[in-house]
Amino acid sequence: MTKLSVNINKIATLRNSRGGDLPNVVQVAIDCQRFGADGITVHPRPDERHIKRKDVFDLQPKVYTEFNIEGNPSPEFISLIKKIRPTQVTLVPDAHDAITSNTGWDTVTHKDFLTDVVNEFQSLGIRTSIFVNPDLEMIEGASAIGTDRIELYTGPYAEMFEKDKEKAVAPYVEAAILAKKLGLGVNAGHDLNLNNLNYFYVHIPWLSEVSIGHALICDALYMGLEKTIKAYKNCLKMPENQD
Ligand SMILES: CC(=O)[C@@H](O)[C@H](O)COP(=O)(O)O
Numbered sequence: 001m002t003k004l005s006v007n008i009n010k011i012a013t014l015r016n017s018r019g020g021d022l023p024n025v026v027q028v029a030i031d032c033q034r035f036g037a038d039g040i041t042v043h044p045r046p047d048e049r050h051i052k053r054k055d056v057f058d059l060q061p062k063v064y065t066e067f068n069i070e071g072n073p074s075p076e077f078i079s080l081i082k083k084i085r086p087t088q089v090t091l092v093p094d095a096h097d098a099i100t101s102n103t104g105w106d107t108v109t110h111k112d113f114l115t116d117v118v119n120e121f122q123s124l125g126i127r128t129s130i131f132v133n134p135d136l137e138m139i140e141g142a143s144a145i146g147t148d149r150i151e152l153y154t155g156p157y158a159e160m161f162e163k164d165k166e167k168a169v170a171p172y173v174e175a176a177i178l179a180k181k182l183g184l185g186v187n188a189g190h191d192l193n194l195n196n197l198n199y200f201y202v203h204i205p206w207l208s209e210v211s212i213g214h215a216l217i218c219d220a221l222y223m224g225l226e227k228t229i230k231a232y233k234n235c236l237k238m239p240e241n242q243d
């Protein structure tokens with residue numbers, strides 16, 4: 001079963017816009033889980049533009065599904081993860097001023113650094129995932145590091161999907177096949193939405209998890225959070241006439 005982890009960064013964006021506590025990030029996380037989310041993802045960035053360090057501590061006791069924390073493994077981030085002990089940590093190479101994640105790791109150049117970080121988190125019983133582009137050399141590099149999973153950066157897939165869906169998904173299928181062969185779990189995320197998600201899932205049905213935030217929260221403005229989460233979960237099923 002492919003799990004849906006709801007990224008609630010944008011709930012924090014809305015809350016921060018007025019400086020109060022509305023919407024309440026913890027209550028939304030509780031409700032997302034009640035509505036069927038298999039996990040909650042947050043990405044506490046250094047500038048705290050949305051999810052703040054305090055949010056992560058407030059969320060920790062209330063996330064009873066899977067808690068996935070994403071971030072660039074700075075000393076501050078590593079310290080936070082060691083205190084929180086989430087289900088999973090997803091390592092992303094984001095620059096501090098990046099508007100959003102826009103590429104995966106060079107797992108060859110950064111092998112030694114990432115190996116140390118992965119070993120440290122795994123020694124604490126935290127599942128590790130490394131954010132990568134669908135580049136076979138980078139998948140092999142991730143395997144050499146010893147990570148539990150990779151997360152395929154699906155921004156380019158989403159962009160190409162609108163023009164040529166077969167061309168969009170092809171490199172991801174190849175990367176996911178290699179990852180599976182190497183014994184890596186396969187997560188995916190970034191710019192997945194109700195339009196492109198099922199096509200991606202049908203071509204890579206052994207996906208462990210998709211983490212989705214921006215489009216899901218935007219859809220919820222029109223459909224409501226419960227109906228939206230159910231709609232995204234429904235995309236993670238094979239069409240009825242296809243076994
Ligand atoms: C790693 C990833 O793709 C997501 O965490 C994405 O970076 C969301 O971050 P923002 O919500 O800050 O755009």
Ligand SMILES: NCC(=O)COP(=O)(O)O
Pocket residue numbers: 007041070151188189190191192211212213214215216
């Ligand atoms: N890892 C991807 C994620 O958590 C959410 O990305 P997006 O759906 O906000 O683009």
